[in-house]
Amino acid sequence: MxxxxxxxxxxxxxxxxxxxxxxxxxxxxxxxxxxxxxxxxxxxxxxxxxxxxxxxxxxxxxxxxxxxxxxxxxxxxxxxxxxxxxxxxxxxxxxxxxxxxxxxxxxxxxxxxxxxxxxxxLKQDETLYGNLTELEIRQLKRIWELVEEMPERRRISFELNRRHGFSYEEISKVLGISKKTVENHIGQAIKYIREKISSEDFK
Amino acid sequence: MKEHHKIPELKSKLLARYLASECTPEESKSVQQWLAENEENRRLMEDLKKIWELSPEFKSMDENFDVELDWAVLQSRIEDDCDQSGKIFDLRSKNRKRKNLLFLARIAAIFIIAVSIGIYANQFLTSEEVTPEPILKSISMKKGLRGSMTLSDGTKVTLNSESKIRIPSVFKPDIREVYLEGEAYFDVAKNPNKPFVIYTRGSVVEVLGTSFAIRSFPEDNEVRTVVEEGVVSFRGEGKGIDDGVILTAGKLGSFDIKEKTISTQQVNNLDLYLSWKDGYLKFYQAPMAEVKRQLERKYDITVSFENPEVSELQLTAEFKSRMLENVLETISMSLGLTYKIERDTVRFGISKSTQ
CATH class of the missing domain: 1.10.1740.10 (RNA polymerase sigma factor, region 2, helix turn helix motif)
Incomplete structure (x- = not known):
C-alpha cells in the first residue's frame, strides 16, 4: 500500500x-x-x-x-x-x-x-480491491461510512485530503476557513473514525 | 484495533500535522516523546496510521463519467446561451400563459430551424389536438467528437461528429419519436407496441427494435439508412408504411431529398457504413472528396488538395489506427501522395516520385 x-x-x-x-x-x-x-x-x-x-x-x-x-x-x-x-x-x-x-x-x-x-x-465492487485483505476492505468501507456521518466541513476536509490530494492549506482556501481549523477537522475526523472502529467488532 | 483508547495527550491539530508529515522538528520531537511513553500510545498511533493509509484506497465511487458527451452538452449550452435553461428546448408548447417575449423569440428561432430542416413544420401548423407537451432535449456533437447515450427506453444511440439529435424528455405512450440531423447509429430496444420513429430531412425511419445507421448531413443530397439487424420502414414524411420501402438486414436505402424518391441496394460490406461508430474509418472506392469530408469531420481539421487531380482519386482503405498521422500515412502510401500538416490544415499533394 x-x-x-x-x-x-x-x-x-x-x-x-x-x-x-x-x-x-x-x-x-x-x-x-x-x-x-x-x-x-x-x-x-x-x-x-x-x-x-x-x-x-x-x-x-x-x-x-x-x-x-x-x-x-x-x-x-x-x-x-x-x-x-x-x-x-x-x-x-x-x-x-x-x-x-x-x-x-x-x-x-x-x-x-x-x-x-x-x-x-459504497458496499459493492469487491473486485476493485484485489490488493487488500477482506478485513481491510471492510474497514475501508466503514471509514467512509463514518465520514458520511461527520459535519459537512469536516467531511469535506477529510475527503479532499485523503481522496483528492489537497494540502491543508488548499482545503482552507476551498472552505474559507483557517489552516488550523482544517487541521483540527482532520485530527478530529481520524480520532472519531479510530474510536468507532476500535469499539466495533473488527476481527 | 479492539481496545478503546482515548487520545487526550495528542491534540487534533498536531496529530493531523504529524500524519501529513507537516510537523516542525519540535513538534516531531514531542510526538516521539509521547510515543515513547508507553506501548498503548504506540499501538494507538499504529491504528491511526493504518486508517490514514487505508482511507485513500477507497475506489467505489471512482466511476468514470463520459467527458466527451458532457463537453458536447456544454457546447450546446454555450451556443444556446440566450436560452436560460440551456440544454432544454420547449417545442410545440401550447401553454398560452407563457406567451412572453422571450418565449415567442424562442419559438420563432426554433420555428426557423424546424422549417429549414423540414421536420416540425407539419406538427406546428396542424397542432389542434391537445397532446402532452413534449420537452425536447437537444444533444449535438461537434467536429472531432463522437458520443454514445442510452435513451430512457434502453435504445442506444451513437452520434457522429457534426450531428445532432433531439429527444423528448418523456416518450409518448404509443410512439418513440426522435429528430436527427447528421449521422447516427441506433440500437433500438425492442417494443412492438411502441414503434421507434426517426424524422430527418423530410424522411421517416420507423422500426420496432433493431440496429441500423442513418446518414443525413446537410451537404448530402440524400438520406441514407443502412440496416444491420431487423426490419425497418423507410419513407418520406407524411407517407404510410405501404408507400415506403422495407429494409432488411444488409439493405441500404437512399432517400433523394429533392425528388422524394427512395432506392434500395444490397450492401456486401456493412462495416463501410458502420465503422465510424467505433472510431475507425473505412473506405471502398471512395472519391477523395468524400474522404476529405470524413477526415475533416472526425479530426476537426481542414483538408486541402494542392493538385486538383487528387480529388479525382479513389481510396479503398481500412484503418486500424485512429491516430491522424497513421491515417494520413496510409492514405499517402496507397495513393502515391505526400501530405503536410500546418496547424489545423492537412495538404495532400502528388508525390514527385510518382509524377
Whole structure:
C-alpha cells in the first residue's frame, strides 16, 4: 500500500502555469477552456457527488460551473490556484443545487431514497480491491461510512485530503476557513473514525 | 484495533500535522516523546496510521463519467446561451400563459430551424389536438467528437461528429419519436407496441427494435439508412408504411431529398457504413472528396488538395489506427501522395516520385 498516495503537485511553478491558463481563457481561448474541462471533469463530478449524493445533480453542478466560467471569462480573477477555484465553485454550486432541489421537491421520501441508494453503492465492487485483505476492505468501507456521518466541513476536509490530494492549506482556501481549523477537522475526523472502529467488532 | 483508547495527550491539530508529515522538528520531537511513553500510545498511533493509509484506497465511487458527451452538452449550452435553461428546448408548447417575449423569440428561432430542416413544420401548423407537451432535449456533437447515450427506453444511440439529435424528455405512450440531423447509429430496444420513429430531412425511419445507421448531413443530397439487424420502414414524411420501402438486414436505402424518391441496394460490406461508430474509418472506392469530408469531420481539421487531380482519386482503405498521422500515412502510401500538416490544415499533394 502506498503511504502517501497523493502527491501535492500545486507548487509555485504549477500556480504560475495556472495564471497563464486563466489569461488564455480570459482572452477567449476555447482550446484552453476545453483542456481544462477534460482535465477536471471526472474529478469534479466525483467530488460534487459526495455533496449531492446524486450523479445527475453532480453532473449538472460541474456543467454549471464551467458554463459560468465561460460566460464570465473576461472577469475571471484567480486568487490561488485553478484547482482550489474549481473545487470551491463546485462545492458552492452543489450546495446551491441541493437546496433548490430540496425546496423544489419537498418530498423528503424522494431525497431519502436517493441517499440510501448512494450509501448502498459504497458496499459493492469487491473486485476493485484485489490488493487488500477482506478485513481491510471492510474497514475501508466503514471509514467512509463514518465520514458520511461527520459535519459537512469536516467531511469535506477529510475527503479532499485523503481522496483528492489537497494540502491543508488548499482545503482552507476551498472552505474559507483557517489552516488550523482544517487541521483540527482532520485530527478530529481520524480520532472519531479510530474510536468507532476500535469499539466495533473488527476481527 | 479492539481496545478503546482515548487520545487526550495528542491534540487534533498536531496529530493531523504529524500524519501529513507537516510537523516542525519540535513538534516531531514531542510526538516521539509521547510515543515513547508507553506501548498503548504506540499501538494507538499504529491504528491511526493504518486508517490514514487505508482511507485513500477507497475506489467505489471512482466511476468514470463520459467527458466527451458532457463537453458536447456544454457546447450546446454555450451556443444556446440566450436560452436560460440551456440544454432544454420547449417545442410545440401550447401553454398560452407563457406567451412572453422571450418565449415567442424562442419559438420563432426554433420555428426557423424546424422549417429549414423540414421536420416540425407539419406538427406546428396542424397542432389542434391537445397532446402532452413534449420537452425536447437537444444533444449535438461537434467536429472531432463522437458520443454514445442510452435513451430512457434502453435504445442506444451513437452520434457522429457534426450531428445532432433531439429527444423528448418523456416518450409518448404509443410512439418513440426522435429528430436527427447528421449521422447516427441506433440500437433500438425492442417494443412492438411502441414503434421507434426517426424524422430527418423530410424522411421517416420507423422500426420496432433493431440496429441500423442513418446518414443525413446537410451537404448530402440524400438520406441514407443502412440496416444491420431487423426490419425497418423507410419513407418520406407524411407517407404510410405501404408507400415506403422495407429494409432488411444488409439493405441500404437512399432517400433523394429533392425528388422524394427512395432506392434500395444490397450492401456486401456493412462495416463501410458502420465503422465510424467505433472510431475507425473505412473506405471502398471512395472519391477523395468524400474522404476529405470524413477526415475533416472526425479530426476537426481542414483538408486541402494542392493538385486538383487528387480529388479525382479513389481510396479503398481500412484503418486500424485512429491516430491522424497513421491515417494520413496510409492514405499517402496507397495513393502515391505526400501530405503536410500546418496547424489545423492537412495538404495532400502528388508525390514527385510518382509524377
Amino acid at each position: 502506498l503511504l502517501f498516495a497523493h502527491i501535492d503537485n500545486t507548487n509555485n511553478g504549477g500556480k504560475e502555469d495556472d495564471f497563464l491558463k486563466v489569461r488564455k481563457i480570459r482572452s477567449g481561448d476555447k482550446a484552453a477552456f476545453e483542456k481544462l474541462f477534460f482535465e477536471y471533469h471526472n474529478k469534479l463530478i466525483r467530488f460534487a457527488n459526495t455533496i449531492t449524493k446524486s450523479k445527475e445533480l453532480a453532473r449538472d453542478t460541474v456543467q454549471d460551473v464551467f458554463l459560468k466560467i465561460w460566460r464570465n471569462r473576461e472577469d475571471w480573477e484567480l486568487h490561488y490556484s485553478i484547482k482550489v477555484y474549481l473545487y470551491q465553485a463546485v462545492r458552492n454550486q452543489a450546495l446551491n443545487l441541493l437546496e433548490k432541489k430540496k425546496a423544489l421537491l419537498r418530498l423528503k421520501k424522494n431525497y431519502q431514497s436517493e441517499v440510501e441508494s448512494h450509501n448502498r453503492e
